[in-house]
Amino acid sequence: MNVSGERQQPGPAWSLLVPVAGLKLAVHLALANRYGYFRDELYFLDCGRNLAWGYVDAAPGVGLYAKVALLLGGSLPLLRGIAGLAGAAVVLLTGLLAWRLGGSRYAQGLAAVAALATPIFLAIAGLFSMNVFEPLFWTGCALVLVRLADGASPRLWLVLGLLAGLGLLNKHSTAFFGLALFAGLLLSPMCRALATPWPWAGAGVALFVFLPNLLWQATHDFPTLEDLRNVARTGKNVVLGPGEFVLAQVLQQGPHLLPLWLGGLAWLLFARNRRYRALGSAFAVFFVLMFAMKAKSYYLTPAFPMLLAAGAVGLDELLERRRSLAGRVWPRAAVAAWAILLTVPLTPLVLPILDPPVFLAYAKRIGFEPPKSEVAHRGPLPQMFGDQFGWPELVADVAKVWNALTPEERARAAIFANNYGEAGAINLFGPAYGLPPAISAHQNHFFWGPRGFTGDVLVVLQDDRESLERVCAAVEEAGSHRHPWGMAEENGPIWVCRGLKTPLGELWPQLKKWN
Numbered sequence: 001m002n003v004s005g006e007r008q009q010p011g012p013a014w015s016l017l018v019p020v021a022g023l024k025l026a027v028h029l030a031l032a033n034r035y036g037y038f039r040d041e042l043y044f045l046d047c048g049r050n051l052a053w054g055y056v057d058a059a060p061g062v063g064l065y066a067k068v069a070l071l072l073g074g075s076l077p078l079l080r081g082i083a084g085l086a087g088a089a090v091v092l093l094t095g096l097l098a099w100r101l102g103g104s105r106y107a108q109g110l111a112a113v114a115a116l117a118t119p120i121f122l123a124i125a126g127l128f129s130m131n132v133f134e135p136l137f138w139t140g141c142a143l144v145l146v147r148l149a150d151g152a153s154p155r156l157w158l159v160l161g162l163l164a165g166l167g168l169l170n171k172h173s174t175a176f177f178g179l180a181l182f183a184g185l186l187l188s189p190m191c192r193a194l195a196t197p198w199p200w201a202g203a204g205v206a207l208f209v210f211l212p213n214l215l216w217q218a219t220h221d222f223p224t225l226e227d228l229r230n231v232a233r234t235g236k237n238v239v240l241g242p243g244e245f246v247l248a249q250v251l252q253q254g255p256h257l258l259p260l261w262l263g264g265l266a267w268l269l270f271a272r273n274r275r276y277r278a279l280g281s282a283f284a285v286f287f288v289l290m291f292a293m294k295a296k297s298y299y300l301t302p303a304f305p306m307l308l309a310a311g312a313v314g315l316d317e318l319l320e321r322r323r324s325l326a327g328r329v330w331p332r333a334a335v336a337a338w339a340i341l342l343t344v345p346l347t348p349l350v351l352p353i354l355d356p357p358v359f360l361a362y363a364k365r366i367g368f369e370p371p372k373s374e375v376a377h378r379g380p381l382p383q384m385f386g387d388q389f390g391w392p393e394l395v396a397d398v399a400k401v402w403n404a405l406t407p408e409e410r411a412r413a414a415i416f417a418n419n420y421g422e423a424g425a426i427n428l429f430g431p432a433y434g435l436p437p438a439i440s441a442h443q444n445h446f447f448w449g450p451r452g453f454t455g456d457v458l459v460v461l462q463d464d465r466e467s468l469e470r471v472c473a474a475v476e477e478a479g480s481h482r483h484p485w486g487m488a489e490e491n492g493p494i495w496v497c498r499g500l501k502t503p504l505g506e507l508w509p510q511l512k513k514w515n
Contacts, residue, residue: 016109028084034352035388042424054216061170079128087125097309111312123350135302137167161202165209184282248297256342264311390486399433414453441511455504473499
């Protein structure tokens with residue numbers, strides 16, 4: 001007998017969900033070594049080498065993931081394999097969410113297929129970052145909330161709090177998703193639960209799990225807030241207007257999937273059974289929050305699996321209500337084929353399938369112009385691809401300059417990188433050339449400091465003579481770096497700076513560069 005009041009239903013369609021998730025993983029494993037390390041992946045590996053309860057621009061989770069990867073070898077296929085596993089888990093969770101929403105085997109399979117076919121989910125699962133784990137925590141929260149709406153034990157609020165806390169340790173934007181969920185509860189029949197202690201106990205669990213990072217932030221004067229203020233002050237990110245912001249969602253999720261996720265939002269908000277309205281309201285609130293905060297358009301992405309799951313359920317119900325279509329296979333097969341086949345021409349735009357010249361020709365042929373999310377990044381390829389080229393070559397060019405120094409100079413020299421990508425590349429590829437670890441004042445490298453280097457001799461990347469002459473007695477252009485497919489800002493001279501006018505330890509606070 002069901003004593004909890006929770007709705008009973010057949011088990012999940014594992015025979016459909018597991019193969020779709022397996023296909024997702026196979027795609028990413030096949031392409032894992034296609035290009036090279038992404039700029040942020042190099043930085044995250046450095047975070048893994050310097051584990052902490054927080055970083056200037058990231059929650060501590062990514063450092064832990066990177067540490068695991070380093071312990072297993074830290075190779076590019078391994079990093080991308082971890083990301084692919086997380087992406088496959090998102091596909092599986094989306095199907096399970098459709099099941100919990102009352103979806104049939106077909107609805108579960110369609111939800112999983114849609115999560116597989118969504119272009120931006122293909123893109124983020126192709127790179128190692130906190131972004132690929134974010135939908136896991138958010139979809140997990142949605143899954144627990146659905147169970148609570150169905151009458152499950154209120155103790156599940158504690159599980160919801162645990163997932164939210166782990167999500168915060170993965171990426172701080174989970175705080176805004178949590179705020180949106182709270183607003184969604186207020187705007188739904190589930191608001192009655194807020195009169196009980198369980199949701200508040202769940203919030204307490206989330207805060208307790210997140211507390212170590214919060215304490216780290218406090219003891220370091222909240223560097224993440226300073227970093228975010230700098231982003232806003234400098235206009236680093238491209239700010240989209242209302243129409244552009246909506247269009248970005250349509251393009252990122254795939255125009256062919258618009259009816260599914262938009263229908264899912266409508267199903268959550270307006271279905272006769274109002275049990276799940278909290279999820280639809282939460283998405284609407286989160287959308288407004290992100291636009292109001294001038295966030296990057298992809299920040300909405302981890303909230304979309306719950307719309308895909310709801311859309312699959314709603315579509316299946318719609319087909320069942322049409323007498324001429326009820327029980328027929330062909331309309332359901334046509335929808336699934338639509339989701340997959342129309343994704344195929346988009347995959348070269350989000351996955352490293354084509355060589356760069358072929359990619360550019362293909363993008364030109366179909367009229368694709370990649371949108372920019374950051375103002376300063378320039379290059380022949382979209383940043384997502386361009387930042388995967390040139391790093392080993394950069395380190396080889398730095399090694400030529402390093403080896404041209406006298407032995408006496410090398411004994412007291414350091415390599416100063418002006419951004420975390422350069423520093424991460426030196427730290428990953430440099431040991432093969434006998435290079436020392438790089439120093440940098442960019443993002444969390446600032447906290448790691450000059451590592452004992454005095455700065456008598458500095459090999460400096462991505463700088464200019466005028467600024468270096470203000471701090472150095474002598475400046476020499478000792479080499480250069482050029483890569484045809486890398487980001488343009490990395491192409492330029494490599495300098496040797498001799499005789500710092502101020503000791504490096506004293507100069508260090510002035511060098512801080514947080515975005």
